[in-house]
Amino acid sequence: MKSMWAIFKREFAAYFATPLAYVFIVIFLFTMGAFTFYIGRFYESNIASLTVFFSYQPWLYLFFIPAIAMRLWAEERRTGTMELLLTLPVPLWATVVGKFLAAWAFTGVALALTFPVWITVNYLGQPDNGVILASYIGSLLMAGGYLSIGACISAMTKNQVIAFVVSVVVCFLFTISGAPLVIDFFRSWAPLALINAISSFSFLTHFMAITQGVIDLRDLIFFFSLIALFLTANIVIVDLKRVG
Amino acid sequence: MIEIAGLIKRFGPMTAVAGLDLSVGKGEVLGFLGPNGAGKSTTMKMVAGYLAPDGGNVRIAGHDVETDTLEAQRQIGYLPEGAPAYPDMTPRQFLGFIAEVRGLSGDAARNAIAAAVGKTELDPVLDQPIDTLSKGFKRRVGVAQAILHDPPVLIMDEPTDGLDPNQKFAVRQLIRAMAPEKAIIISTHLLEEVEAICTRAVIIDRGRIVADGTPAQLLARSRHHNAVTITLPPAQAPLAVSRLKAMPQVANVEETTADGVASVTAYPKDGALLIEDVSAMAARENWDVKELYAEAGRLDEVFRSITTHDAIRARESRA
Numbered sequence: 001m002k003s004m005w006a007i008f009k010r011e012f013a014a015y016f017a018t019p020l021a022y023v024f025i026v027i028f029l030f031t032m033g034a035f036t037f038y039i040g041r042f043y044e045s046n047i048a049s050l051t052v053f054f055s056y057q058p059w060l061y062l063f064f065i066p067a068i069a070m071r072l073w074a075e076e077r078r079t080g081t082m083e084l085l086l087t088l089p090v091p092l093w094a095t096v097v098g099k100f101l102a103a104w105a106f107t108g109v110a111l112a113l114t115f116p117v118w119i120t121v122n123y124l125g126q127p128d129n130g131v132i133l134a135s136y137i138g139s140l141l142m143a144g145g146y147l148s149i150g151a152c153i154s155a156m157t158k159n160q161v162i163a164f165v166v167s168v169v170v171c172f173l174f175t176i177s178g179a180p181l182v183i184d185f186f187r188s189w190a191p192l193a194l195i196n197a198i199s200s201f202s203f204l205t206h207f208m209a210i211t212q213g214v215i216d217l218r219d220l221i222f223f224f225s226l227i228a229l230f231l232t233a234n235i236v237i238v239d240l241k242r243v244g
Numbered sequence: 245m246i247e248i249a250g251l252i253k254r255f256g257p258m259t260a261v262a263g264l265d266l267s268v269g270k271g272e273v274l275g276f277l278g279p280n281g282a283g284k285s286t287t288m289k290m291v292a293g294y295l296a297p298d299g300g301n302v303r304i305a306g307h308d309v310e311t312d313t314l315e316a317q318r319q320i321g322y323l324p325e326g327a328p329a330y331p332d333m334t335p336r337q338f339l340g341f342i343a344e345v346r347g348l349s350g351d352a353a354r355n356a357i358a359a360a361v362g363k364t365e366l367d368p369v370l371d372q373p374i375d376t377l378s379k380g381f382k383r384r385v386g387v388a389q390a391i392l393h394d395p396p397v398l399i400m401d402e403p404t405d406g407l408d409p410n411q412k413f414a415v416r417q418l419i420r421a422m423a424p425e426k427a428i429i430i431s432t433h434l435l436e437e438v439e440a441i442c443t444r445a446v447i448i449d450r451g452r453i454v455a456d457g458t459p460a461q462l463l464a465r466s467r468h469h470n471a472v473t474i475t476l477p478p479a480q481a482p483l484a485v486s487r488l489k490a491m492p493q494v495a496n497v498e499e500t501t502a503d504g505v506a507s508v509t510a511y512p513k514d515g516a517l518l519i520e521d522v523s524a525m526a527a528r529e530n531w532d533v534k535e536l537y538a539e540a541g542r543l544d545e546v547f548r549s550i551t552t553h554d555a556i557r558a559r560e561s562r563a
Contacts, residue, residue, distance in 0.1 A: 002344070002347065003344075003345045003347070005344075006341060006344035006345045007345070009341075009344075010330070010333075010341045013337075014330070014332060014333075017332035017333065018332055079328055079330075079331065080324065080325075080326050080328030081328045081329065081330055083289065083292075083294050083324040083325075083328060084322075084324055084328050084329070084389070086293070086294050087292040087293055087294050087317060087320070087322045087324070088317065088342070088345045088346070089313075089314045089315075089317040089318045089345075089346065089347075090314075090345055091314065242294065242295055242296045243295075243296050
């Protein structure tokens with residue numbers, strides 16, 4: 001546990017050691033704001049809620065989260081520090097989880113910094129803050145899901161660009177798997193059980209359910225088991241690379 | 245402390261390490277030599293627990309690296325090839341991270357870091373990002389990281405690569421000072437380094453050990469071992485060559501002339517000592533000897549004679 005904490009701290013600090021963190025946070029907040037206020041016409045809607053704000057998040061995360069995750073393992077591999085990291089007396093799972101949690105905490109910081117939007121909506125009206133809190137929790141969970149996918153893919157390559165592009169594609173598939181576009185493709189030939197299974201993997205479906213203000217146990221289990229699944233895959237991939 | 249038995253590693257069709265057996269005890273400094281691609285780094289990576297072997301095993305102080313990995317890794321200080329370190333961190337932050345991961349905290353961590361920094365003379369750059377350090381400092385950050393927890397086993401892949409002669413001297417002093425308490429393996433391309441600090445030299449080629457002995461034993465395999473060279477005026481050289489050839493212990497005599505001075509080298513049969521007989525002869529014959537010296541041997545020659553050229557090796561492995 002202590003060594004995992006050390007890994008977490010180093011990884012978290014690494015985001016802030018370069019301009020990366022600041023550039024990321026500024027662009028993230030700016031984009032969030034632009035989508036909410038300009039494209040989402042937040043003011044014109046005259047509704048005191050953050051539904052618009054949260055509805056764009058899956059699509060923004062699609063690009064922002066892989067950008068956070070891509071360096072997690074690919075950079076270690078490229079600079080050779082992977083060899084150092086894996087010869088320290090730390091269980092592999094602790095290294096994988098420590099790195100993931102650091103990236104997740106960083107995402108949490110970026111998300112928390114959207115608080116002016118929350119203040120604005122409270123200033124303008126009386127929103128349901130319970131729903132907003134649930135949405136923030138859902139947003140963080142969804143970010144964790146994307147991150148675990150990105151971390152796993154980052155472990156496969158030493159090239160960050162490849163890690164980014166592949167992660168975006170995989171995350172995209174997970175985002176839209178419940179959308180009519182995908183379901184129609186399968187409907188013509190696949191059994192109903194498979195279609196239901198595929199659509200149940202949709203981040204959108206689970207996230208939107210949470211943003212209604214209801215944190216259903218099933219949605220929590222979905223995101224946590226997805227994270228667990230990809231972190232396990234991450235461990236397996238790193239371990240397989242040891243074999244050569 | 246380090247026991248390697250039947251170690252095998254394959255990369256696709258190529259066998260990088262082909263059944264290596266080696267054991268290194270406390271107080272030994274083993275110099276790992278071999279051409280590039282001979283399997284030195286691969287072996288060290290397996291000993292440190294980074295690569296998984298395809299066969300055989302490694303035990304560190306009784307702990308199997310594959311099955312008891314963490315306990316084995318606690319015993320090891322490892323300097324990977326190229327001395328990697330996190331470029332955005334300063335040496336202070338980096339060593340702090342290593343100390344924490346290694347379970348050191350509070351005073352123990354501070355003392356360990358201070359000792360490692362002192363031994364590697366990192367003081368002047370402690371708060372500078374590692375990215376901006378010179379090659380010599382970077383290498384020493386790697387060495388400091390490896391010795392931080394005062395491990396009983398040290399595995400260092402080219403610890404003096406990229407250092408200037410002063411820095412090389414300092415790192416060698418450091419290794420020599422730690423040697424009595426530890427089992428140390430270093431890999432190097434510098435043959436003088438082996439003579440300077442190693443108690444034992446192992447040469448590997450194509451994943452196999454081709455020579456194992458003290459540096460003196462390896463030197464004795466050299467053609468130049470106990471060879472005697474005299475330099476004298478060219479006019480006297482032909483006579484000297486014929487006289488030396490007539491000596492029963494002499495196997496062969498070679499002559500070269502440069503800058504108006506002839507050098508005549510007599511190679512002994514079976515490493516016999518020639519120096520006294522040759523100097524007595526020179527006095528008796530009244531040659532104008534400018535220099536007269538014997539050689540201990542040349543390690544680079546031994547190295548070349550028992551290892552293969554990389555191009556040949558690549559051709560063979562493809563065949």
